[in-house]
Amino acid sequence: MIEIINLTKRYGNITAVTDISLTIPNGQLFGFLGPNGAGKTTTIKTLVGLLKPTLGTVKIEGFDVQKQPLEAKRVVGFIPDKPFIYEKLTGREFLQFIAGLYQVEQRDVEERITQLLDMFELSDWGDELVESYSHGMRQKLVMSAALIHQPQVIVVDEPMVGLDPKGARLVKKIFRELCDKGTTIFMSTHTLEIAEQMCDHIAIIQKGQIIAQGTIEGLHRLAQTTKTNLEDIFLELTGGYEMKEVIEFLKN
Numbered sequence: 001m002i003e004i005i006n007l008t009k010r011y012g013n014i015t016a017v018t019d020i021s022l023t024i025p026n027g028q029l030f031g032f033l034g035p036n037g038a039g040k041t042t043t044i045k046t047l048v049g050l051l052k053p054t055l056g057t058v059k060i061e062g063f064d065v066q067k068q069p070l071e072a073k074r075v076v077g078f079i080p081d082k083p084f085i086y087e088k089l090t091g092r093e094f095l096q097f098i099a100g101l102y103q104v105e106q107r108d109v110e111e112r113i114t115q116l117l118d119m120f121e122l123s124d125w126g127d128e129l130v131e132s133y134s135h136g137m138r139q140k141l142v143m144s145a146a147l148i149h150q151p152q153v154i155v156v157d158e159p160m161v162g163l164d165p166k167g168a169r170l171v172k173k174i175f176r177e178l179c180d181k182g183t184t185i186f187m188s189t190h191t192l193e194i195a196e197q198m199c200d201h202i203a204i205i206q207k208g209q210i211i212a213q214g215t216i217e218g219l220h221r222l223a224q225t226t227k228t229n230l231e232d233i234f235l236e237l238t239g240g241y242e243m244k245e246v247i248e249f250l251k252n
């Protein structure tokens, strides 16, 4: 479970996030949808303890991310949009390194790595250096690393950007299976159709404020029946050109 309570984040004079509150229950695949610069990454970095809120509180599985950072970090897996990976390690070595940081029981590490490489279709690449990986393979390796300690909550920034359609469908399947087993996923995206294809519940952020939230059906209804500017926002968010192929593939 994730709780965001009256979160505000300012950078100097710029207010990136203004008083947002959200509760995401266990097992939900939650979509955080908004155009560029809306405040998605700022919220995500606050959620995982990389930024300190100006005001408000963020809790992961009941742990206050500011006051109980170690407890919170133990139960969360973070997949950033611009990940850092050690190029001179093999995929397997990178996962061993991350398992060490999370203090995964030594006797479980190899089995877990084998499972993850298999799950993300990287088994043939586990012993190759990361520097030889494609962008999509790196992304799948970073996702494997975020799952190594079997977190109850996953926070992921724009997971589909840079994946090819096959990779996107694999990630969609893995996320759904994780949620079905009770994992909570908080996922940002700037593409309405990605949110539509993947998420149980969506909140729309614009200029740092939540302007609507609900199921995708509920949001479409709201866009048609009220005098909000939701329709314009939907137009802005609908199918970024670069995502068209991925979206088509996800629909099947």
Ligand SMILES: Nc1ncnc2c1ncn2[C@@H]1O[C@H](COP(=O)(O)OP(=O)(O)OP(=O)(O)O)[C@@H](O)[C@H]1O
Pocket (backbone or CB within 6 Å): 011, 014, 015, 016, 034, 035, 036, 037, 038, 039, 040, 041, 042, 043, 190
């Ligand atoms: N380190 C920073 N210093 C100053 N302003 C920042 C900083 N990081 C973000 N901002 C500003 O805060 C606002 C929200 O940015 P943020 O990166 O959270 O948006 P986003 O929704 O993730 O956008 P994108 O989809 O482009 O990644 C923007 O106006 C941005 O310029």
